[in-house]
Amino acid sequence: MEKNKIYNVPASFVSNAFIDEKKYQALYKHSIDNSDEFWAEQAKEFITWFSPWKSVQSGSFDKLDMRWFLEGKLNACYNCVDRHLEKRKNQIAIIWQGDNPDESLTLTYAALHEKICRFANVLKNLGVKKGDRVCIYLPMIPEIAIAMLAVARIGAIHSVVFSAFSSDSLKARILDADCKLLITADHGVRGGKNNPLKDHADKALEKCPNVKHVIVVKRTGAPITWNKERDVWYHEALQNANMECPAEKLDSDDPLFILYTSGSTGSPKGILHTTGGYLVYAAITHKYVFNYSEGDIYWCTADIGWITGHSYLIYGPLLNGATTLMFEGVPQYPNFSRFWEIIDKYNVNIFYTAPTAIRALHKEGDQWVKQTSRKSLKLLGTVGEPINPDAWEWYHRVVGDDRCPIVDTWWQTETGGILISPLPYATPLKPGSVGWPFFGISPEVVDEQGQAVEDGKTGKLIIKKPWPGLMKTIYGDQERFKETYFKEVPGCYLTGDGADRDTDGYFWITGRNDDIIKVSGHRIGSGELEAVLNSHPAVAESAAIGIPDDIRGNIIYAFVTTKSGIQPTELLKKELIQKVRDEIGPHAIVGNIQWAKDLPKTRSGKIMRRLLRKIASDELTDLGDTSTLADPGVVGDLISERKKIK
Numbered sequence: 001m002e003k004n005k006i007y008n009v010p011a012s013f014v015s016n017a018f019i020d021e022k023k024y025q026a027l028y029k030h031s032i033d034n035s036d037e038f039w040a041e042q043a044k045e046f047i048t049w050f051s052p053w054k055s056v057q058s059g060s061f062d063k064l065d066m067r068w069f070l071e072g073k074l075n076a077c078y079n080c081v082d083r084h085l086e087k088r089k090n091q092i093a094i095i096w097q098g099d100n101p102d103e104s105l106t107l108t109y110a111a112l113h114e115k116i117c118r119f120a121n122v123l124k125n126l127g128v129k130k131g132d133r134v135c136i137y138l139p140m141i142p143e144i145a146i147a148m149l150a151v152a153r154i155g156a157i158h159s160v161v162f163s164a165f166s167s168d169s170l171k172a173r174i175l176d177a178d179c180k181l182l183i184t185a186d187h188g189v190r191g192g193k194n195n196p197l198k199d200h201a202d203k204a205l206e207k208c209p210n211v212k213h214v215i216v217v218k219r220t221g222a223p224i225t226w227n228k229e230r231d232v233w234y235h236e237a238l239q240n241a242n243m244e245c246p247a248e249k250l251d252s253d254d255p256l257f258i259l260y261t262s263g264s265t266g267s268p269k270g271i272l273h274t275t276g277g278y279l280v281y282a283a284i285t286h287k288y289v290f291n292y293s294e295g296d297i298y299w300c301t302a303d304i305g306w307i308t309g310h311s312y313l314i315y316g317p318l319l320n321g322a323t324t325l326m327f328e329g330v331p332q333y334p335n336f337s338r339f340w341e342i343i344d345k346y347n348v349n350i351f352y353t354a355p356t357a358i359r360a361l362h363k364e365g366d367q368w369v370k371q372t373s374r375k376s377l378k379l380l381g382t383v384g385e386p387i388n389p390d391a392w393e394w395y396h397r398v399v400g401d402d403r404c405p406i407v408d409t410w411w412q413t414e415t416g417g418i419l420i421s422p423l424p425y426a427t428p429l430k431p432g433s434v435g436w437p438f439f440g441i442s443p444e445v446v447d448e449q450g451q452a453v454e455d456g457k458t459g460k461l462i463i464k465k466p467w468p469g470l471m472k473t474i475y476g477d478q479e480r481f482k483e484t485y486f487k488e489v490p491g492c493y494l495t496g497d498g499a500d501r502d503t504d505g506y507f508w509i510t511g512r513n514d515d516i517i518k519v520s521g522h523r524i525g526s527g528e529l530e531a532v533l534n535s536h537p538a539v540a541e542s543a544a545i546g547i548p549d550d551i552r553g554n555i556i557y558a559f560v561t562t563k564s565g566i567q568p569t570e571l572l573k574k575e576l577i578q579k580v581r582d583e584i585g586p587h588a589i590v591g592n593i594q595w596a597k598d599l600p601k602t603r604s605g606k607i608m609r610r611l612l613r614k615i616a617s618d619e620l621t622d623l624g625d626t627s628t629l630a631d632p633g634v635v636g637d638l639i640s641e642r643k644k645i646k
């Protein structure tokens with residue numbers, strides 16, 4: 001498909017639009033030229049403040065002391081729930097669809113409010129106070145939303161850990177944030193399979209002495225081990241709790257949550273988001289990017305364990321008073337029509353998912369889609385990795401019946417919300433491009449020296465000016481915050497992605513420039529993978545990279561050097577693959593392991609990953625500059641070993 005094919009917006013839909021192209025251009029210019037004025041207007045429109053801010057923003061990317069809506073007082077839970085009660089107490093806030101098609105429930109805003117207040121009192125009674133960290137290790141059940149909002153209500157800080165993570169990953173995250181309480185479930189259910197969450201939690205907590213209480217949601221009722229001194233059933237505690245619980249008045253700059261995400265090196269980083277800026281940004285982007293209109297049924301398929309679930313399943317939609325759908329299961333269970341059946345069952349209007357899901361369903365053929373109606377759909381979205389034009393075209397033509405605009409939204413855990421995306425109706429669409437910057441966002445593509453490149457040339461994607469959704473810091477590590485994002489191009493936020501901008505101003509993301517690997521949209525760091533591999537007694541050294549895959553976007557390919565005297569065997573390969581799965585989680589799938597006598601290192605000792613990527617993907621015609629290798633001889637060995645495993 002040609003790169004610059006343009007899809008214009010169907011005329012019948014233009015009348016629904018909030019803004020057209022002209023308005024976008026004018027408002028974008030205003031948001032950059034009069035940033036304070038623009039954000040003041042938005043903060044007033046989207047958030048209810050207990051007391052107003054004194055100034056809109058302060059600080060800079062040079063000093064890294066950015067603050068938003070200074071001295072403003074607000075509460076996230078109040079904004080997501082309480083303030084809607086007057087107008088929409090009987091409106092459904094959350095539709096929950098279980099893994100089993102016959103299991104579902106709905107929560108109105110009033111019901112959600114009651115449960116949150118009770119649960120907030122449970123937390124208080126267990127000693128949770130403002131500023132305390134609470135770890136949430138729950139599957140996709142309504143209690144995860146109740147838990148997050150209850151934590152926010154009392155001014156504590158939630159740290160949600162994706163329920164597919166292993167006990168080791170959970171432990172590391174609990175320890176890093178020094179959480180004092182954990183909320184989990186007996187089991188999780190996904191794709192017809194059970195995940196023994198309480199077992200994982202028990203194991204993790206053996207090494208977490210500061211967690212004094214564990215609240216357990218009964219999801220399946222399957223037997224679990226119970227620690228009488230520590231464990232509390234969610235349903236029992238809730239029943240006995242009072243339902244009066246005023247929302248804590250927090251400062252705009254008070255932390256709202258920590259969410260761990262993989263970096264290119266070292267252990268996962270605790271991305272810390274604060275209250276005022278994050279909420280304003282989540283709300284405005286949810287409204288404009290999805291053209292969210294009163295009454296729309298909105299469905300984001302992301303797991304709440306990732307940032308997309310935080311910003312666009314919980315905070316964004318609830319701030320806008322939407323009905324948000326939460327799905328416990330997977331797209332392939334019980335069959336490949338599952339997504340489309342759910343869309344028909346609830347008349348979903350806005351649907352937001354990941355390229356990997358689209359590609360996996362595309363592969364199964366059109367009949368699974370065509371046997372459903374999908375006539376309620378108005379808008380489609382995608383996020384997490386580049387979408388190839390073929391998948392885009394299928395999503396548009398088959399899923400959206402050529403009728404629905406697609407918003408390909410580019411953003412990161414760190415950015416809090418969507419930074420670059422088409423605005424439906426305002427932006428003619430180019431498949432594979434993430435479109436134009438959102439209001440207030442100033443992206444640039446720069447070269448190695450940090451200079452802007454010409455349109456059409458690929459370079460590093462940076463953002464020049466602060467915006468309200470940006471993370472505050474890496475929890476407990478301001479130095480790492482500075483090093484990772486602000487050192488390479490001083491005064492700018494370094495995204496870590498490569499991109500180019502065409503002459504129409506459209507951005508095209510080429511993928512990560514660093515050692516972060518996106519597998520099925522899940523973010524995994526090569527450093528974490530290598531730490532697991534290297535901890536095996538047979539392993540001397542390893543290097544993990546991502547190589548392109550038709551369905552998953554990327555798969556993990558690891559080069560492993562065994563300790564001297566140890567025979568590399570197929571059995572050892574299997575053991576290492578299993579070890580990564582056990583210690584990180586089942587989403588960390590190592591697709592292939594290649595034995596390496598030595599790894600290609602520069603004279604300064606850095607592994608030349610660029611070379612490994614080429615070898616693993618059989619791109620041997622141009623290996624680039626290898627003159628800085630300490631031992632150029634390793635290249636030949638690696639290539640001949642690669643030939644053996646094909």
Ligand code: 7RM
Pocket residue numbers: 261306307308382383384385386387408409410411412413414434495496497509511512518521522523
């Ligand atoms: C939201 C999320 C962030 C990384 C980012 C990119 C990649 C995300 C797109 C994309 C191309 C997109 N947060 N990415 N969205 N690449 N097109 N629309 O995914 O922190 O988990 O990952 O994901 O590389 O830097 S994340």
